[in-house]
Amino acid sequence: MCGIIGFTGTANAVPKMLKGLSVLEYRGYDSVGIAAQTAGGVDVVKCKGRIHVLEEKLRDEPLPESRCAIGHTRWATHGGPSDVNAHPHRAGRVVLVHNGIIENYRELAADLQKSGVTFLSQTDTEVAAALINACYDRLGDPAAAIRQATDRMRGAYAFGILFDDRPGEVWVIRRGSPLILAKGQDGFYLASDMTALLPFTKQYCAMEEGEIACLTPEHTLLMREDGSTQPAVWKTTSMTPESAQKGGYPHFMLKEIHEQPGAVRKSVSPRVADGLPDFSADGITPEFWKTVKGIQIVACGSAMHAGLVGARVLEELAGAPTTVHIASEYRYYPPLFSEGTLVVVISQSGETADTLAALRYAKSRGVPTLAIVNAVETTIAREADRRVYTYAGPEIAVATTKGYCTQVSVLWTMAAAIAYACGRMDAAQARAVVAALEQEVPQAIEAMLAKRDQFARIAKGLVDHEHVFYIGRGLDYAMSMEAALKLKEISYIHCEAYAAGELKHGTISLIEPGTPVFALATDPALVDKTESNIREVRSRGAQVTMICREGTAVPAESTDEIVYLPDGSAPAVLFAALTAVQMIAYETAARLGCDIDRPRNLAKSVTVE
Numbered sequence: 063m064c065g066i067i068g069f070t071g072t073a074n075a076v077p078k079m080l081k082g083l084s085v086l087e088y089r090g091y092d093s094v095g096i097a098a099q100t101a102g103g104v105d106v107v108k109c110k111g112r113i114h115v116l117e118e119k120l121r122d123e124p125l126p127e128s129r130c131a132i133g134h135t136r137w138a139t140h141g142g143p144s145d146v147n148a149h150p151h152r153a154g155r156v157v158l159v160h161n162g163i164i165e166n167y168r169e170l171a172a173d174l175q176k177s178g179v180t181f182l183s184q185t186d187t188e189v190a191a192a193l194i195n196a197c198y199d200r201l202g203d204p205a206a207a208i209r210q211a212t213d214r215m216r217g218a219y220a221f222g223i224l225f226d227d228r229p230g231e232v233w234v235i236r237r238g239s240p241l242i243l244a245k246g247q248d249g250f251y252l253a254s255d256m257t258a259l260l261p262f263t264k265q266y267c268a269m270e271e272g273e274i275a276c277l278t279p280e281h282t283l284l285m286r287e288d289g290s291t292q293p294a295v296w297k298t299t300s301m302t303p304e305s306a307q308k309g310g311y312p313h314f315m316l317k318e319i320h321e322q323p324g325a326v327r328k329s330v331s332p333r334v335a336d337g338l339p340d341f342s343a344d345g346i347t348p349e350f351w352k353t354v355k356g357i358q359i360v361a362c363g364s365a366m367h368a369g370l371v372g373a374r375v376l377e378e379l380a381g382a383p384t385t386v387h388i389a390s391e392y393r394y395y396p397p398l399f400s401e402g403t404l405v406v407v408i409s410q411s412g413e414t415a416d417t418l419a420a421l422r423y424a425k426s427r428g429v430p431t432l433a434i435v436n437a438v439e440t441t442i443a444r445e446a447d448r449r450v451y452t453y454a455g456p457e458i459a460v461a462t463t464k465g466y467c468t469q470v471s472v473l474w475t476m477a478a479a480i481a482y483a484c485g486r487m488d489a490a491q492a493r494a495v496v497a498a499l500e501q502e503v504p505q506a507i508e509a510m511l512a513k514r515d516q517f518a519r520i521a522k523g524l525v526d527h528e529h530v531f532y533i534g535r536g537l538d539y540a541m542s543m544e545a546a547l548k549l550k551e552i553s554y555i556h557c558e559a560y561a562a563g564e565l566k567h568g569t570i571s572l573i574e575p576g577t578p579v580f581a582l583a584t585d586p587a588l589v590d591k592t593e594s595n596i597r598e599v600r601s602r603g604a605q606v607t608m609i610c611r612e613g614t615a616v617p618a619e620s621t622d623e624i625v626y627l628p629d630g631s632a633p634a635v636l637f638a639a640l641t642a643v644q645m646i647a648y649e650t651a652a653r654l655g656c657d658i659d660r661p662r663n664l665a666k667s668v669t670v671e
């Protein structure tokens with residue numbers, strides 16, 4: 063996600079911006095910029111690329127010394143990485159930086175264009191700047207203009223704003239995206255998180271939702287939505303630069319697991335219009351969905367596992383025959399293409415060589431392609447005919463969590479969109495699926511995050527074992543594949559996923575007294591069958607942990623441990639199970655002292671075949 067920083071005070075602001083932005087680099091970004099206030103107004107220098115590119119640009123086009131500035135690292139969502147899409151953005155007398163997504167930016171832009179506004183970039187942020195400027199032109203007061211403009215915005219935002227004619231003032235508002243204010247020896251600061259401000263101060267004030275702040279060299283004033291104003295109240299943080307890089311979490315993986323509720327909302331909501339699944343913002347119409355007669359999902363690793371879940375949902379909801387292919391196998395055993403086949407490639411990084419090769423193969427055969435990608439403007443995203451971005455934000459840990467989670471949420475939304483477009487679902491049914499994804503799923507994930515003690519206890523029982531099994535049926539089998547990969551790739555304990563009913567056809571010979579077996583049983587229609595498989599392994603001495611809905615009748619003698627999931631819709635229970643298996647893997651690896659964010663032998667993006 064984007065990083066924001068700002069300062070106003072008695073020191074030169076530009077070096078502070080560069081220092082703070084370099085600390086924010088961990089958030090992941092593809093372009094960067096600074097705006098500095100001088101006697102003549104606000105100057106902007108920005109570019110695609112890393113901070114060193116900006117520093118070179120500043121050497122060529124130095125900013126005059128300034129005591130008031132804002133800075134930004136951009137992780138592209140709307141509009142690819144480019145100089146023109148980089149922040150800060152200017153509109154009239156307003157220059158601003160933004161973290162978040164303005165969901166209704168298209169309709170706001172259309173209104174502004176009717177009054178003659180033109181846009182240079184493809185970003186939602188430039189639209190926000192133009193709207194604030196239009197209100198400022200009308201009202202003449204920064205606070206009133208910011209309030210009036212943001213009242214019309216839907217989505218999440220944190221803005222740092224300079225006005226040409228308000229020297230020394232930095233204006234701020236946040237809703238749905240974090241923003242921290244800080245007080246230093248030489249002035250006042252703002253940033254997306256405390257990380258960027260630790261080099262300057264430890265005194266901070268977290269802003270409330272909807273609050274506006276005005277920072278001047280002398281003071282910081284907060285304005286609540288009810289119009290009341292009060293000075294900022296400063297606290298002292300215990301964070302250190304190293305810990306703050308991870309937002310206070312010990313590992314990026316844990317931070318990213320905790321980011322999943324918000325990541326699912328950010329990935330599903332832009333595909334919802336009037337409560338119905340709608341991919342028109344991605345340039346995909348109901349008419350296109352109607353042409354889809356069969357789907358081939360192609361990916362690697364966890365992305366392929368997300369495809370296994372997506373395939374079952376696409377077939378069940380949309381009635382679209384769907385197959386899932388390991389990308390590295392795909393073009394050597396070319397599948398048959400028939401009229402109406404859509405090839406869907408899934409990739410968090412957007413650069414995985416095997417998946418890219420499969421995409422190019424499909425394109426060479428003239429088959430329509432669609433990419434589900436997290437990293438914007440990457441090779442796979444650019445080369446696919448269509449792309450649907452997950453808005454999980456940068457994923458730093460090598461073992462994917464929110465990447466996989468948002469891939470499944472987008473696939474589920476897509477299944478509802480196809481079903482609704484093809485008349486297999488009526489509006490009420492489609493709305494129910496979307497509501498479950500947008501509301502129930504994040505809550506279910508949150509509920510499971512509160513069970514960390516149970517996962518830590520389960521992990522304690524795993525660390526001395528060499529072999530662990532996950533078993534399940536249907537969607538639970540698909541989820542077992544991801545559960546097994548998560549555990550083995552970060553704890554180095556061998557873990558195998560098996561269709562619950564298949565174990566007895568050979569592999570059960572590996573079960574011996576004490577072998578840990580996790581039984582995923584979220585589907586009420588399949589619990590009894592899975593139950594009998596549990597008894598098969600338990601009778602051979604397995605230590606069984608069942609992961610099932612609250613209210614599932616589980617005979618006491620059949621399991622050693624039960625992880626209860628909040629009862630609810632199929633997606634909510636499945637995402638709850640996902641959170642459980644992610645946390646079991648995390649706690650096990652943490653207990654073993656493994657390098658959780660950078661497991662041995664692994665790379666975050668495998669760009670070789």
Ligand code: AGP
Nearest residue numbers: 363364365409410411414461462
């Ligand atoms: C998952 O935890 C692994 N990091 C790996 O399996 C990964 O999912 C796979 O390499 C695909 O990467 P991609 O999504 O970036 O294409």
